[in-house]
Amino acid sequence: MQWSRIVSLCVGMGLVGAVGCGGGVDAEHSLPGNPVAGAAIYARICVACHAADGRGNGGLTGGNFSEPARLAKTNTLLLSEIRDGLNRGPIAMPSQRGALSDQEMKDALSYIRKTFGGTQN
Numbered sequence: 001m002q003w004s005r006i007v008s009l010c011v012g013m014g015l016v017g018a019v020g021c022g023g024g025v026d027a028e029h030s031l032p033g034n035p036v037a038g039a040a041i042y043a044r045i046c047v048a049c050h051a052a053d054g055r056g057n058g059g060l061t062g063g064n065f066s067e068p069a070r071l072a073k074t075n076t077l078l079l080s081e082i083r084d085g086l087n088r089g090p091i092a093m094p095s096q097r098g099a100l101s102d103q104e105m106k107d108a109l110s111y112i113r114k115t116f117g118g119t120q121n
């Protein structure tokens with residue numbers, strides 16, 4: 001009860017992933033892996049669509065991580081979307097199954113949360 005109220009507050013304020021809010025409060029919104037290892041993966045695969053600033057060229061080429069609804073999702077959901085892909089709009093997020101191990105997906109998500117989590121407001 002107490003934890004979920006804190007998490008709701010963080011989500012409501014758009015602070016999930018920001019220092020002191022995502023970290024340590026809820027395992028589903030804190031870093032699931034190693035952001036340093038994830039940075040190399042992001043630079044190799046994800047940056048082509050999501051761009052260096054995480055905004056996906058205004059969402060035209062990749063999901064825009066500054067949209068609050070995106071990184072407010074749980075790690076479980078985001079990792080399954082990275083693994084299986086996502087196809088809701090004009091461009092699809094390609095499945096990374098086969099390209100990355102589960103650990104590498106966690107590392108890439110950690111880089112995304114650490115780097116772009118604070119931009120969701």
Ligand code: HEC
Pocket residue numbers: 041042045046047048049050061062063064069070071073078081082086087088089091092093094096108109112
């Ligand atoms: C070919 C372009 C492309 C590449 C490469 C790509 N993505 Fe995406 N990604 C997308 C698009 C497009 C979306 C938005 C899909 C939607 O909302 O329907 C997206 C969405 C996402 C989301 C947010 C899902 C949500 O629920 O809003 C995450 C997290 C993500 N990508 C992670 C990654 C990671 C990690 C990598 C690198 C391993 C990666 N993406 C590589 C295009 C790409």
